[in-house]
Amino acid sequence: MIISILEIGTILGIMALGVYLTFRILDLPDLTCDGSFALGGAITVASLLSGIPVVYCIFLGAMGGALAGLATGLIHTRLKVNSLLAGILVMTMIYSINLRIMNGPNLPVPRVSSNEEIQSFEDLSGGTKLDDLFSDFGEMKVSTKSDIKVQSNIFNNEKDGSDLTLIILITCGIILVLGIFLRTDIGMAIRAFGSNKNAVQSFGISKNVLAVLGLVIANLLVGLSGSLFALYSGFADVQMGQSMIVTGLAALMLGEIILSKINIIYGLFAPIIGGILYQLLLSLAIKYGYRIGLLASDMKLLTALFIIIVIGVSLVATQKDGKKKLKKGVKKLWSNSKT
Amino acid sequence: MVKLKDIKVVFNKGTENEKVALDKISLTIKEGDFVTIIGSNGAGKSTMLKVILGEIFPNSGIYMIDDSVMNGTNSYKLAKFIGRVYQNPNSGVFPNLSIKENLILASKKGMRYLGFSKVSDFGVELLANLGIGLEKRLNTKAGHLSGGQKQSLAMVMSIISRPRLLLLDEHTASLDPQSSEKIMELTKRINIEYGITIMMITHNMEIASKYGNRFVKLSEGRISEDSIRDHVSAS
Ligand SMILES: Nc1ncnc2c1ncn2[C@@H]1O[C@H](COP(=O)(O)OP(=O)(O)OP(=O)(O)O)[C@@H](O)[C@H]1O
Ligand SMILES: [Mg+2]
Numbered sequence: 001m002i003i004s005i006l007e008i009g010t011i012l013g014i015m016a017l018g019v020y021l022t023f024r025i026l027d028l029p030d031l032t033c034d035g036s037f038a039l040g041g042a043i044t045v046a047s048l049l050s051g052i053p054v055v056y057c058i059f060l061g062a063m064g065g066a067l068a069g070l071a072t073g074l075i076h077t078r079l080k081v082n083s084l085l086a087g088i089l090v091m092t093m094i095y096s097i098n099l100r101i102m103n104g105p106n107l108p109v110p111r112v113s114s115n116e117e118i119q120s121f122e123d124l125s126g127g128t129k130l131d132d133l134f135s136d137f138g139e140m141k142v143s144t145k146s147d148i149k150v151q152s153n154i155f156n157n158e159k160d161g162s163d164l165t166l167i168i169l170i171t172c173g174i175i176l177v178l179g180i181f182l183r184t185d186i187g188m189a190i191r192a193f194g195s196n197k198n199a200v201q202s203f204g205i206s207k208n209v210l211a212v213l214g215l216v217i218a219n220l221l222v223g224l225s226g227s228l229f230a231l232y233s234g235f236a237d238v239q240m241g242q243s244m245i246v247t248g249l250a251a252l253m254l255g256e257i258i259l260s261k262i263n264i265i266y267g268l269f270a271p272i273i274g275g276i277l278y279q280l281l282l283s284l285a286i287k288y289g290y291r292i293g294l295l296a297s298d299m300k301l302l303t304a305l306f307i308i309i310v311i312g313v314s315l316v317a318t319q320k321d322g323k324k325k326l327k328k329g330v331k332k333l334w335s336n337s338k339t
Numbered sequence: 340m341v342k343l344k345d346i347k348v349v350f351n352k353g354t355e356n357e358k359v360a361l362d363k364i365s366l367t368i369k370e371g372d373f374v375t376i377i378g379s380n381g382a383g384k385s386t387m388l389k390v391i392l393g394e395i396f397p398n399s400g401i402y403m404i405d406d407s408v409m410n411g412t413n414s415y416k417l418a419k420f421i422g423r424v425y426q427n428p429n430s431g432v433f434p435n436l437s438i439k440e441n442l443i444l445a446s447k448k449g450m451r452y453l454g455f456s457k458v459s460d461f462g463v464e465l466l467a468n469l470g471i472g473l474e475k476r477l478n479t480k481a482g483h484l485s486g487g488q489k490q491s492l493a494m495v496m497s498i499i500s501r502p503r504l505l506l507l508d509e510h511t512a513s514l515d516p517q518s519s520e521k522i523m524e525l526t527k528r529i530n531i532e533y534g535i536t537i538m539m540i541t542h543n544m545e546i547a548s549k550y551g552n553r554f555v556k557l558s559e560g561r562i563s564e565d566s567i568r569d570h571v572s573a574s
Contacts, residue, residue, distance in 0.1 A: 185443070186452040188436065192444050195435035195482075202392065203496070204418035204447045 003159050005279045010167045011232060012251060013275025014174060015225035018065075019248030020271045021218040025182070027194040028211055031087035031245050032072040035094030036065035036219040038241035040226030042098040045107045045236040054154055058227045065223015066216045068094060073212030083211075091241075098238045106237040109230065110152050155232050167228070174221065175268045181217075182268075190214050222248075243300055250303045251278040253310045278303075340536060341368040341391060341504060346400035348386055360386040362560035363400065368553075370503070373530045374538045375551030382557040384540045388506045391538070393417040418447075422497030422535075424490070426509040431493030434482025438473060438492060441481050442466070445496035465495045469525065487518030494522065498529055505529060507539040511546065519543075523550060 015037060022030040044061035048054060068090055075086040099105065155163045181187045193200050193210040201207050222244070230236040248271075255274025259266055282303075286296050294302075348361040360383045368374060378384050389395040390402060393414035402409045404420060424431050433441050442462040443449070449456045458477070466474040469491050473484075481492060490510060497505055507526065511519040523546060530537050541547050547554070556564035 181453075183455065184453050185450045185456050188440050188444055189450075192433040192436055192440075195433045196430070199431060199433065200444075201394075201415045202418050202421075202423055203445050204415050204500075205444075205450075206413070206415045 001283070003161065003164055005283055006276055007164050007167055007232065008229075009276030009279030010164075010171050010272060011225055011228045011275075012247060012279060013225075013255075013272035014171060014228070015222050015244060016248040016251035016255070016271035016275045016278075017174065017178070017268065018218040018221035018225070019245065020252050020267070021178075021214060021221070023249065023252065024267070025191055025194045026211065026214040026218070027197075028076075028083050028214065029087075030069075030072060030215055030218065031084055032068050032090050032215070032219050033087075033222040033248060034241040034244045035087075035091035035098075036068040036222045036241070037226035037229070037244045038098050038236070038238060039064045039068055039094050039101075040223030041230030041236035041240055042101045042107070042238070043223075044227040045109050045230050046101050046103075048109060048152060049107065054152055054231070058154070058224065058231070061227030061230075062220050062224035065226065066220035068223065069215040069217070069219025070212065072219070073215040076215070077208035077211055083215075095238060102236060102238065105239070106235055108235045153231050157232070157234070163232070170228070171272055174224075175272070178217075179268055186213070243303075246300070246303050246307065247278065249307050251275040253307060254278055254281075257310070340370045340405055341366075341538075342401075342403040343367075343387075343390070344401040344403070346387075346390060346397045346402060348383070348390060348395060349398050352398065359560055361390070361397070364557075364560070364562055366555065366562065366565070368504075368536060368538065370536055371530075371534055372536050372538075372553050373527075373551040374553045374555055375547050376538060376540045376555045376557065377542070377544075377547050378557035378563075383560040384557050385508055387557070388423070388508055388538065388540065391417075391504075391506060392421060392423060418502075419500075420502055421504045421506060422500070422502040423506040423508070424493045424497050424510040426512045428486040428489035428493065428513060431496065432481040432484075432489050434480065437478045437480055438466075438484075439477040441492060441496055442477075442499060446499045448500050459499065461501075462495065462499045465499060466492075468528075469495065469521075471521075487514050487522070490514060490518070490522055491525070494525055494529070498533065498535060501533070502535065504536045504538070507537065509540055509542060512542065519546075526550065 015033065018033060018036075022028055022033075040061035042061075043064040044057045047057045047060050052060070071093075072083070072086045072090045075081050075089060076083045079086075081089070154166060157163065182191060189200060189205050190210050190213065192205075193207055193214070197207055200210060226236075226241065229240065251274035252271050253274065254277045255270030255272065258273055258277065259270050282299060285294060285299060285302065289295075289298070343364055343366045345363045345365055346361050347359070347363050350356070350358045350360055362383075364383075364387065366387075376384050376387075386395060390397050393409065393412050393416070396411055404417075409417065433444065436444065439458050442458045443456045446456075446459050446462055449459060463474050471488060471491060473488065473492060481489060484492065490513075494510070510526075511522050514522060526537065526539065527550060529535050537551075539551065552568060554564065554566045554568060555562060
């Protein structure tokens with residue numbers, strides 16, 4: 001139970017990391033992620049079924065997400081469409097595209113594919129010619145063939161910690177790469193874009209390029225998360241991305257409450273921690289919620305309410321601060337005028 | 340170096356809100372000039388600077404830098420030649436970035452996109468020349484600075500890449516008299532020591548009378564006064 005919460009939570013955390021990138025770093029709210037999450041899953045499972053090695057399938061899933069981000073970015077910057085609308089347009093298109101990719105509303109992950117299947121795939125694609133082309137890989141192929149069973153999934157779903165280790169390693173890798181990237185010159189420019197959109201332009205950097213780049217990276221992460229999620233849960237579904245943005249935001253806010261972030265490196269952990277926390281709360285709510293009359297179908301309502309409450313509370317907190325400042329200012333003026 | 344010829348800018352053309360902001364303005368600025376621009380609200384001063392920055396494309400007329408036509412050139416391409424500082428101290432800096440990162444970004448010539456650039460010595464020197472100790476606080480977030488400090492940083496950022504032209508739009512308007520004076524002295528030095536051409540908009544008549552070797556007045560989208568005077572700021 002707790003181990004699967006950690007596993008799913010971390011995978012969702014990767015998605016929330018994408019949301020963090022658009023909502024916090026870029027300050028460019030993006031709704032593409034509902035689509036790119038499902039797209040990542042659909043591409044991964046579909047390409048897995050066509051015999052492509054699982055690692056490439058994950059890569060393709062992430063690239064699908066990146067492509068969705070590119071589409072949103074171009075619609076937003078070239079056609080000057082509001083980023084939210086651009087995202088909704090792309091998300092809607094992806095729904096249809098996913099149905100085509102999967103040739104139906106959902107697609108199961110083959111748990112273990114036998115050697116025969118691989119061989120038949122090689123036969124299909126004209127083994128000899130390919131072997132010539134990739135003669136360097138000849139040895140590798142022989143060893144693959146000699147295996148009795150070929151793993152078609154990176155997860156074994158045995159809750160023995162190996163899945164969790166793998167997920168955490170992937171996540172740490174992502175955080176490391178992203179953390180370094182955000183400190184490079186171009187990463188710095190992306191952060192600059194988020195804090196003052198118009199000024200980047202006056203320092204000779206195209207804000208359109210930065211917006212598109214940011215959206216591509218964010219949706220690449222979401223696509224990757226969707227890909228891992230599909231592999232983990234054993235299927236891809238056209239509905240699997242539904243209201244991901246809400247889940248992502250809730251996770252992000254939970255994480256930020258826990259690690260009230262300042263430094264970007266720590267900031268990158270917030271979505272992950274938040275993802276785990278979100279999954280934990282969700283499981284608890286589903287498990288014990290019935291006692292107070294909650295249904296599993298109420299969870300979306302609760303998640304959205306949570307976001308509204310967090311925004312409301314933080315707004316009231318800053319307003320209180322503002323009122324205090326105002327009072328102080330008035331007092332100051334008053335005492336100044338007396339002296 | 341900058342030449343505007345019969346520049347016309349019309350906002351909301353063809354609607355009932357149509358507004359002629361610049362009405363066939365012609366102006367030639369020489370290298371090294373310090374032009375002070377005044378005019379009442381809505382006269383078209385900011386619009387003129389935005390045309391030069393490439394943020395607004397004129398409806399008609401020609402805009403040239405040296406001998407090349409710049410009509411329709413994107414602002415981020417023009418940024419190589421042109422620095423700018425606006426009235427609002429928050430508009431010229433990146434609040435989420437440290438002072439150091441702000442400087443690196445502003446000296447975009449040193450940008451190695453996937454590499455890590457360092458602050459140039461010139462940048463630190465400029466910062467130290469301000470004399471307000473910012474060079475010792477390189478890791479402070481720009482958002483935590485006061486308005487005057489932000490504006491000083493913005494000035495340094497606008498010239499760190501050694502542009503040829505600096506556009507100032509009421510850049511001292513939100514500062515207290517002392518800070519304003521400091522920033523004006525810095526402005527003068529930028530013009531004289533670094534030889535950067537300056538176009539400065541101000542509503543402050545004291546500043547207008549004290550600084551600049553050329554004086555331009557705009558009224559309702561036209562140039563109503565254009566006089567060359569002694570480089571008062573040099574005295
Ligand atoms: N984006 C815009 N859309 C429509 N009208 C505009 C726009 N920008 C400026 N204007 C109009 O153009 C005219 C000139 O504006 P501009 O900002 O250049 O004035 P200004 O001389 O800088 O005034 P101020 O001293 O108040 O800053 C004004 O009437 C203004 O309302
Ligand atoms: Mg103005």
